[in-house]
Amino acid sequence: MANPNLNIDLNALFEQAQSQFQGLNPNEPGQWPILPKLAAFLFAALAVLAIAWTLLLSGQSDELQSERDKEPQLKEEYRSKVAQAINLGELRKQRIQVEEYVKQLEKQLPGKAEMDALLSDINQAGLGRGLDFDLFRPGQVVVKDYYAELPISIRVTGRYHDIGAFTGDIANLSRIVTLHNLQIANINAKDTSGQLYMEATARTYRYLDPAEVDAMRSDKDKSKKGNKK
Template identity: 55%
Template sequence: MATRRLNSKFDLAASLRGFGHQFRGLNTNDPAGWPSGPRYVLCIVVAAVVVVALWFVWLSGVNDELEAERSKEVALRADYQKKVAQAVNLELLKKQREQVQQYVTLLEKQLPSKAEMDALLSDINQAGLGRSLQFELFRPGQVVVRDYYAELPIAVRVTGRYHDMGAFVADVANLSRIVTLNNVSITPQKDGSLTMNTTARTYRYLDEEEQAAQKAAAAKAKTKAKKK
């Protein structure tokens, strides 16, 4: 038994020495001419390097994908919480929407139609005459059409006493239709009276033809923007 063990150790040592001798004097420029042992070792090392490199490349791509999915998860959670809050407050939002619609309807009622504009201009003029003011200028300008309404500027110049002008401004503010006074300037006269220059702006809602024209213009503008 002892002899067999000695022979086994001797054979193993000899094999290791022989394997080690194969790595001596290798020509690095000609791996094909190496003994079988070094060639196998080289193949194993190259395969291991390739596997490790591919592993890290794949792992990096997976990590980027994971981070992207985490970002999506955060965005989806935020969107979900927002929609849940809207669903919980749905009835309240409906009531608020109704209130806003009622308020918009109220404001629309304060805007005259095209046919009522002449009557509104007469009301402004009568408000000044009723306060004993003298109109030196009352000239409606060019109508400016907006998205949902039309605006009419009126150049106004009146002469009178200070308190009468204040009462005139208050009367204009209390008209049933919306009228604003802009760019107000007051200058004293030699006789003690005052002259007020201002631009009165009144507004009216668009009739059906004007609304159709506005929608057509908006659609045309969108088409031009898409072509660009």
């Protein structure tokens, strides 16, 4: 048989606990009985834990999605690097070939001390074809990143085939010389001797001396510092 006294005690405790939750003033929680205070504390703690857990899961979910989004790009980079690794030997051969080609091109660029000789070669190429130089005027040197460019205004007179042979001689010089803005015409409308004139801008190129490269880099550094200010 169940003990009636035990039932009476449990009922009394339940009623006593229930009575503590009656007539509570929400504006004065500090005056609540102990059970409502404990219940409110537990509820607040659970609410905080639930919010924190939700935020944590949300942040982890965003991070997981971000990593998933990176997966296709990483796979593509991996495939690219694998292909490069497979072709590494061939790429090294191509690099050596490019370096050799660059060296050959550099040999076609005169140094600063060789420019006078190159100008003389251009002049001699015209004279060798029987042309008369009406104008042979070097312009202002234009400095680029790795080389310098010298424009030369020229005007020569002579026969058509001689002028054509002269342009061919210019193209076959050991140094790089290019012709721009060519104009060929009769000296005058009444001239029947077959004499023509050619006006053009010849451009020669030379590599920069180490001192010139250092000076150019120094100027660039000063310019960058000035722009930052």
